[in-house]
Structures are given as C-alpha cells and as structure tokens.
Amino acid sequence: MCLAIPGKIISIKKQNATVDFRGIKKEVDISLVSAKPGDYVVVHTGFAVGKLDKKSANESYKYFDEYIKTKHGKNT
Amino acid sequence: MNPTNTLMNISKQNTEKILDEIKKLAKSIGRETRLMGLCGTHSQTIAQYGLKNLLPRNIKLVAGPGCPVCVTAREDIDAVIGLALAGMPLAVYGDTLAVPGSTESLENARQKGADIKIIYSIKEALKEQKIKPDLVFFGVGFETTAPMTAWAIKQGLRVYSAHKFFPPAMAALLKNKKIKIDGLIDPGHVSAIIGESPYKKFEIPQVITGFEPEDVLMAVLMLLNQIAEGKRDLENEYGRVVKKNGNEKAVNLINEVFEQCDAEWRGIGLIKNSGMKIRKKYSACDAKIKYRRTIAEILSRTKTKKTACRxxxxxxxxxxxxxxxxxxxxxxxxxxxxxxxxxxxxxxxxxxxxxx
Known part of the structure; x- marks a missing residue:
C-alpha cells in the first residue's frame, strides 16, 4: 500500500504539477514538497511525498564501493 | 526505463558483486541469521525477483507487519461494511475491498447494493462528497498515506480512521521474546515521511532501503556487515528519497489532525499509541463520532466466525x-x-x- 511511484515534473500550476510517469501524464499535488519542473518526485495517492535526489542517487553504489575499499583495500 | 533504475546506475554485474560479498559475510557469521522486512512493498520485490533463493542458506528473510491492509482490525472492516449496508456511501482504496470482516467483505456488501467507490487519490473522495454529502472515506494506511487523509480532513472530508503509526508496532515486535530477529529492513516510504529519528531508539541493526532488487540486496549486505562487526546502527541506503528529517510538512499535517490512541492490529492485538485518532478540533469529520451509535449496534450484532487462519x-x-x-x-x-x-x-x- 505504501508504494510510491517516481515521475518527472513537466509543468507546475500553483500546487498542481503535471507529472510524467514513463509516458503517462497525471496531475499531482506538490504542496508537501518543494519541487520545480525537471525534478523527479515519488507520488502516493495523488500527492508527491518526496523528491528523488539525483545527487545521492548513486549513494547505494557509493556505499558498496566504500565497503569493498575498507574490506579488501581496492576499488570495484 | 524506470528513473530510479537509471539514477541508481546499478547493473546486473554489480548485483553479482553484492551477492558475492553477502556470501562471504554469511560464511563468516556461520549461524542462521534472520532479517525481517517491515514493508509490504519490499516483500513484493523479494518475491518477484526470487531474492530468497539467491541468498546463502543461513540467511533468512522473513516478513513482518508491513502491510497496512493486513493489520486493519476486523472490527474496523465490520464497522464500515455495516455503515455501507445501512446506506452510507463509502470511498475506499481498492486494496481494502476483498478483506474479510467477521462475516463478509466490502466487495460482498457492494454486490448487495452498497454504494462503495474505489478511489486512487484522496481528491476523488472530496469530489465524490460534493455529490454525496453523507460520504465516508475509509482511511487505511501508515504514515505514508495518513498525511493525505489529514489534508482532506482539513478540507472537510468525513473519515473513518483506521490509520496507524508504524514505529509503535516495531517496539511491540521487538519486545516479543518469541520473535527471533537479527536485523530489520525498515520501510522505505514510511521513512520518506517520518525520517530517521523514530528508529534510533531500537537497539538492533537496521537499514532503510529502496524497492529495486539491488536496494534490498544492499540492505542485506549492510545488515550482515553490522551483525559481523557487532554493531546496532541505523543506516539509510535510500538516501535518494529518504531524508534525515523526512517530510516535515507531511509529519506536521499528521500531528495537526490526528492524535495517538491505542489500536488493535489484526492477528497481533492491541498496540499502545499506534492508532491515529482524529483530534477533537476536527470531530465534525470523524465518522466514528458521527455514527457512534450505529457503529456500536453493528459491532454488537456481529458474530466472528472462528477459523484456523494463522x-x-x-x-x-x-x-x-x-x-x-x-x-x-x-x-x-x-x-x-x-x-x-x-x-x-x-x-x-x-x-x-x-x-x-
């Protein structure tokens, strides 16, 4: 039930944004996040509940990289 | 392509590398290690990609109470079915429709002519209420879903709240001595709302993670690494969505509209302070108050069928x-x-x- 789908904001009109979900465009309320066109948001029951942060997008891999470095003293 | 995938930039080759490291750690730990997934959506990822079969034999993934529909009390289902059969129009999220109450489900009530509308966004319930002023929305879900219900209550939507806070259930699980768990995979989108701090009091290895198979494997690796090193930390693998403080606007909405109350979790029992009760200020929108006599009467005449269901x-x-x-x-x-x-x-x- 807590599934939230990521999509990209195409345009914004007041608190409503048009969000592109892999080709399907839907109206989403963005009053719970600070977002601008081009941002990725995760959407649950018609509301954006969080932003998908591109900067930390690779963090999981970074963690793996660091893990390997500390354990085995080398880069992946 | 799914943007989360694109952004994560993790390939199959990396998945194999993660699995290799998991195997090394599993071997060094040796004993059976049980990791509990606390989110229904994680359980789906685990099953869909057959992750259990990829893990070493001594690493067990078990599922916890992470499906809000599954833990909704039978009484709540009975009450809304009774209201619907008494002529109250209902709006519900689709996943609640087939859940069995004591004698029947909302789907059965619908077949008997009850007016039950399935909605995907809370705004549809508000629209429906304009046409049907008696409409009641059946609010189910954890912190991920509750902010939107709170928002709609502020707009005047009448709600039967079965919403729940998730961390009190984790506290109850960890207190139960029968449950043997070495680490927790914390829920992703509940965490996107509540942030990291509510988990810090639990003295057990925890990782907040995302929903791609690589995320879940990474969480397993991070947990095993903590276990091997004797740590009990909270780590966040899903930093691309889950921020340290969560979504403060959403948390404030929940706290403005709801207060804590004790709540029944189906199959588990009463969990202190785990329920979301609509505050007095918004009692005009509380279906449990407006229809309290009808609900009491519905519940007094409902007889629960005993089953061997576990x-x-x-x-x-x-x-x-x-x-x-x-x-x-x-x-x-x-x-x-x-x-x-x-x-x-x-x-x-x-x-x-x-x-x-």
Whole structure:
C-alpha cells in the first residue's frame, strides 16, 4: 500500500504539477514538497511525498564501493 | 526505463558483486541469521525477483507487519461494511475491498447494493462528497498515506480512521521474546515521511532501503556487515528519497489532525499509541463520532466466525504461510480467509503467487 511511484515534473500550476510517469501524464499535488519542473518526485495517492535526489542517487553504489575499499583495500 | 533504475546506475554485474560479498559475510557469521522486512512493498520485490533463493542458506528473510491492509482490525472492516449496508456511501482504496470482516467483505456488501467507490487519490473522495454529502472515506494506511487523509480532513472530508503509526508496532515486535530477529529492513516510504529519528531508539541493526532488487540486496549486505562487526546502527541506503528529517510538512499535517490512541492490529492485538485518532478540533469529520451509535449496534450484532487462519503469527514472522493448515488448501487469493491472502502485499498472497 505504501508504494510510491517516481515521475518527472513537466509543468507546475500553483500546487498542481503535471507529472510524467514513463509516458503517462497525471496531475499531482506538490504542496508537501518543494519541487520545480525537471525534478523527479515519488507520488502516493495523488500527492508527491518526496523528491528523488539525483545527487545521492548513486549513494547505494557509493556505499558498496566504500565497503569493498575498507574490506579488501581496492576499488570495484 | 524506470528513473530510479537509471539514477541508481546499478547493473546486473554489480548485483553479482553484492551477492558475492553477502556470501562471504554469511560464511563468516556461520549461524542462521534472520532479517525481517517491515514493508509490504519490499516483500513484493523479494518475491518477484526470487531474492530468497539467491541468498546463502543461513540467511533468512522473513516478513513482518508491513502491510497496512493486513493489520486493519476486523472490527474496523465490520464497522464500515455495516455503515455501507445501512446506506452510507463509502470511498475506499481498492486494496481494502476483498478483506474479510467477521462475516463478509466490502466487495460482498457492494454486490448487495452498497454504494462503495474505489478511489486512487484522496481528491476523488472530496469530489465524490460534493455529490454525496453523507460520504465516508475509509482511511487505511501508515504514515505514508495518513498525511493525505489529514489534508482532506482539513478540507472537510468525513473519515473513518483506521490509520496507524508504524514505529509503535516495531517496539511491540521487538519486545516479543518469541520473535527471533537479527536485523530489520525498515520501510522505505514510511521513512520518506517520518525520517530517521523514530528508529534510533531500537537497539538492533537496521537499514532503510529502496524497492529495486539491488536496494534490498544492499540492505542485506549492510545488515550482515553490522551483525559481523557487532554493531546496532541505523543506516539509510535510500538516501535518494529518504531524508534525515523526512517530510516535515507531511509529519506536521499528521500531528495537526490526528492524535495517538491505542489500536488493535489484526492477528497481533492491541498496540499502545499506534492508532491515529482524529483530534477533537476536527470531530465534525470523524465518522466514528458521527455514527457512534450505529457503529456500536453493528459491532454488537456481529458474530466472528472462528477459523484456523494463522495470519497473526505470519504477520509477526513466527511462521511461514505453508505452516498454516488453510494455506493453498482452502485459502487462496480468490477465496481468502485472512487479510494476508487478500492484499497484493500480504505475505500469503505473495507466497501463493511466487513460490516455486
């Protein structure tokens, strides 16, 4: 039930944004996040509940990289 | 392509590398290690990609009470069915429709002519209420879903709240000595709302993670690494969505509209301070207050049928679905006995669909 789908904001009109979900465009309320066109948001029951942060997008891999470095003293 | 995938930039080759490291750690730990997934959507990822089969034998992934539909009390289902049959129009999220109450489900009530509308966004319920002023929205879900209900209550939507806070259930699980768990995979989108701090009081290895198979494997690796090193930390693998402080606007909305109350979790029992009760300020929108006499009467005449359903133990990771005498024999997605078989995030439903 807590599934939230990521999509990209195409345009914004007041608190409503048009969000592109892999080709399907839907109206989403963005009053719970600070977002601008081009941002990725995760959407649950018609509301954006969080932003998908591109900067930390690779963090999981970074963690793996660091893990390997500390354990085995080398880069992946 | 799914943007989360694109952004994560993790390839199959990396998955294999993660698995290799998991195997090394599993071997060094040696003993059986049980990791509990606390989110129904994680359970789906685990089943869909067959992750259990990829892990070393001594690493067990068990599912916890992470499906809000599954833990909704039978009484709440009975009450809204009763209201619907008494002529109140209802708006519900689709996953609640087939959940069995004491004698029937909302779907059965609908077949008897009750006016039950399935909605995907809370705004549809508000629109529907304009046409049908008596409409009641059946609010189910954890912190991920509750902010939107709170928002709609502020707009005047009448709600029967079965919403729940998730961390009190984690506290209850960890207190139960029968449950043997070495680490927790914390829920992703509940965490996107509440942030990291509510988990810090739990003295057990925890990782907040995302929903791609690589995320879940990474969480397993991070947990095993903590276990091998004797740590009990909270780590966040899902930093691309989950911020340290969560979504403060959403948390404020929840706290403005709801207050804590004790709540019944189906199959588990009463959990202190885990319920979301509508505050007095918004009591005009509280269906439990407006219809309290009708609800009391519905519940007094409802008789619960006893079944051998063991959903309660399954929800706490105490047994696996195939240890329930009903599983796959008479309990199936088209004829569910317990809520775990109904919801697409229910442990039994997932096991039924994906078990090989």
């Amino acid at each position: 959903c309660g133990e399954i929800l706490q990771g105490l047994i696996e679905p195939n240890q329930c005498p009903l599983f796959k024999k008479i309990c199936a997605p088209e004829n569910p006995f317990g809520a775990c078989m109904v919801s697409i995030e229910g442990t039994c439903n997932i096991e039924y669909k994906y078990a090989r």
